[in-house]
Amino acid sequence: MTDSTPQSPNPPKSTMKRRSIKIGLTVATLLVLGVGLLGFAEYETAQPDFCGSCHIMDAYYDSWKADMHGGKLGIACVECHYAPGERTTVKAKLRGLSQLTSYVSGRYGATRPRAHVSNDSCMTAKCHGDKKFMEKSLEIGSVRFSHASHFTLPETSGEAVQKELKELAESIRTAVGEERFGEIEATARHAGAHKQRMEALIGLAAMSGGKVSRDDLERFSQLQHRQVRLDQLTDIQCTNCHTYGASPGEKGEGPLAGHHFSVNLTSCYTCHFNNEGFNTGTNSCLMCHKELPAGDIMVHKELTDLHKERLKTPELGAKSIKMNHQAILDRKVDCASCHADVAIEPAQVERRDCERCHDLPRYFERWKEPVTVDQVAEVHKVHVSGQRAKCLDCHREIHHQLIREPKNSQASFLMSAMSNCTQCHPKHHQEQLNLLSGVGALSVPKTDPNLMFGSRTNCLGCHTEVASDKHGGQVFKATLNGCIACHGDRHEATFEKWKQGLEVMTMDADEAYVNARKLLEESADVPDDARRKAAELLASAQADLQLVKRGNGLHNVTYAIEVLDTVTQRAQQAIAILNEAKPKPAPEPETKPDPDT
Numbered sequence: 001m002t003d004s005t006p007q008s009p010n011p012p013k014s015t016m017k018r019r020s021i022k023i024g025l026t027v028a029t030l031l032v033l034g035v036g037l038l039g040f041a042e043y044e045t046a047q048p049d050f051c052g053s054c055h056i057m058d059a060y061y062d063s064w065k066a067d068m069h070g071g072k073l074g075i076a077c078v079e080c081h082y083a084p085g086e087r088t089t090v091k092a093k094l095r096g097l098s099q100l101t102s103y104v105s106g107r108y109g110a111t112r113p114r115a116h117v118s119n120d121s122c123m124t125a126k127c128h129g130d131k132k133f134m135e136k137s138l139e140i141g142s143v144r145f146s147h148a149s150h151f152t153l154p155e156t157s158g159e160a161v162q163k164e165l166k167e168l169a170e171s172i173r174t175a176v177g178e179e180r181f182g183e184i185e186a187t188a189r190h191a192g193a194h195k196q197r198m199e200a201l202i203g204l205a206a207m208s209g210g211k212v213s214r215d216d217l218e219r220f221s222q223l224q225h226r227q228v229r230l231d232q233l234t235d236i237q238c239t240n241c242h243t244y245g246a247s248p249g250e251k252g253e254g255p256l257a258g259h260h261f262s263v264n265l266t267s268c269y270t271c272h273f274n275n276e277g278f279n280t281g282t283n284s285c286l287m288c289h290k291e292l293p294a295g296d297i298m299v300h301k302e303l304t305d306l307h308k309e310r311l312k313t314p315e316l317g318a319k320s321i322k323m324n325h326q327a328i329l330d331r332k333v334d335c336a337s338c339h340a341d342v343a344i345e346p347a348q349v350e351r352r353d354c355e356r357c358h359d360l361p362r363y364f365e366r367w368k369e370p371v372t373v374d375q376v377a378e379v380h381k382v383h384v385s386g387q388r389a390k391c392l393d394c395h396r397e398i399h400h401q402l403i404r405e406p407k408n409s410q411a412s413f414l415m416s417a418m419s420n421c422t423q424c425h426p427k428h429h430q431e432q433l434n435l436l437s438g439v440g441a442l443s444v445p446k447t448d449p450n451l452m453f454g455s456r457t458n459c460l461g462c463h464t465e466v467a468s469d470k471h472g473g474q475v476f477k478a479t480l481n482g483c484i485a486c487h488g489d490r491h492e493a494t495f496e497k498w499k500q501g502l503e504v505m506t507m508d509a510d511e512a513y514v515n516a517r518k519l520l521e522e523s524a525d526v527p528d529d530a531r532r533k534a535a536e537l538l539a540s541a542q543a544d545l546q547l548v549k550r551g552n553g554l555h556n557v558t559y560a561i562e563v564l565d566t567v568t569q570r571a572q573q574a575i576a577i578l579n580e581a582k583p584k585p586a587p588e589p590e591t592k593p594d595p596d597t
Contacts, residue, residue: 056103063244084121175210193346194276201218272287299451300454337486349395523581526583527581530577538571
């Protein structure tokens with residue numbers, strides 16, 4: 001007999017309770033495991049070893065291990081590449097997940113995501129929060145650098161700049177008039193190359209008829225730019241100067257292993273040199289090179305007996321000639337005389353540089369040329385502060401070093417002084433350049449360069465006086481004062497001796513050439529073979545004579561004298577060949593004596 005008692009649709013409360021407990025325990029266990037797993041994942045993925053597990057990160061990981069931050073201090077990647085408090089945010093996790101996904105999917109190729117280090121990461125209490133580095137004096141090559149001199153400026157510096165700018169503006173306005181002053185002020189705020197800006201300012205001042213010195217115009221322009229330069233320091237990032245791969249490798253390939261985070265000197269050069277003239281404003285040599293080289297620099301060694309004889313100035317050959325930087329500075333010799341090549345590349349940002357990132361017309365709606373300092377300030381604010389751009393993202397690289405050319409090659413360091421001319425005259429002053437380098441003559445293809453090459457003296461060392469050329473333009477003329485400025489008056493007579501000696505030798509060579517050429521033209525009865533030999537000698541002699549005349553033998557006295565000697569010798573050889581080949585006159589017939597006389 002079956003039990004017909006109806007069953008309850010709900011389980012007993014005790015059963016429900018047990019099930020709830022089991023589910024709760026399961027959920028709690030899963031949560032604990034999940035949290036533990038997440039914590040373990042968080043810990044493991046934060047280790048530098050995990051970052052280095054991607055093959056595209058090998059070079060960065062190796063340099064981190066060798067660098068002080070990693071190898072000595074054990075600072076993890078995430079401590080720098082995430083700002084304080086950012087590492088555990090959802091945004092940071094999504095960014096890391098995006099990077100992992102891109103790597104696994106193969107979208108990276110051989111590159112890595114661009115990593116940024118916030119200033120906040122550097123300035124934590126664990127790292128540089130005490131700011132002891134600000135006052136520390138650091139050696140960077142031959143320069144001593146301190147952070148404080150760049151970031152801790154006197155409170156009165158801005159007031160002093162504004163006061164000087166106001167006084168200078170009033171002086172220029174009085175000299176040129178209100179209307180012309182407006183043009184000068186606008187031009188002074190142009191952010192283009194220094195040379196073009198100064199030429200425009202000088203031209204505007206000249207058109208006004210007022211007398212304003214070049215120095216005042218240059219200082220006025222520098223003060224207009226000064227505030228923008230100071231503002232750029234306020235929003236500068238640590239990574240603008242300290243960056244990965246700043247030091248070249250031992251073989252010039254890739255970053256040096258021990259420099260994961262080092263100083264990129266091109267940032268210094270961009271800030272100091274861009275839009276400035278040589279040795280002016282923030283480009284002043286002594287602004288950084290406060291300690292001059294102490295040792296003497298060899299200009300040229302003791303001359304050989306042959307050189308002493310040719311120069312007719314034996315006092316120069318008695319001992320070697322040396323120079324001292326302090327003595328040169330005391331005599332107010334411009335650094336450009338020997339170092340014009342130390343920074344020759346411009347770093348202006350042109351529109352085409354921007355178009356590498358911005359390809360839509362709307363980005364250039366406000367673009368105007370020439371670019372002004374106001375536009376520069378706005379662009380810096382957007383890109384440096386807002387987008388963490390580095391100098392080389394926009395600016396071209398400036399190299400600050402002396403040109404080192406191979407031995408016995410033409411002196412490349414001269415080209416920096418000649419660069420202003422070569423834009424219009426690509427072969428201008430080629431004869432002078434050849435003489436200085438001791439090359440170019442057909443008779444003497446190669447000899448010693450100018451004696452002053454030991455000190456790397458370029459054109460600007462001797463051509464110091466402004467003069468007018470035959471076209472009414474301004475040129476820099478070489479004078480005796482250029483010699484005295486460096487050497488003092490001890491060689492005052494040397495210049496005149498060389499000049500007079502060259503004039504005599506040039507006249508002798510020229511006279512010998514003219515006489516030989518005249519004889520050649522009058523020797524129609526000479527056999528063709530002899531005429532051809534004489535003509536070849538005179539053609540090469542003429543080319544070498546023109547080299548010395550056009551190039552001015554004073555650019556390399558010993559070489560010029562040697563070449564002029566060979567010109568005279570070839571003219572004399574041509575005369576001898578023609579005289580020897582001339583048909584000899586027929587002998588007169590013999591006459592017999594008359595026996596009746």
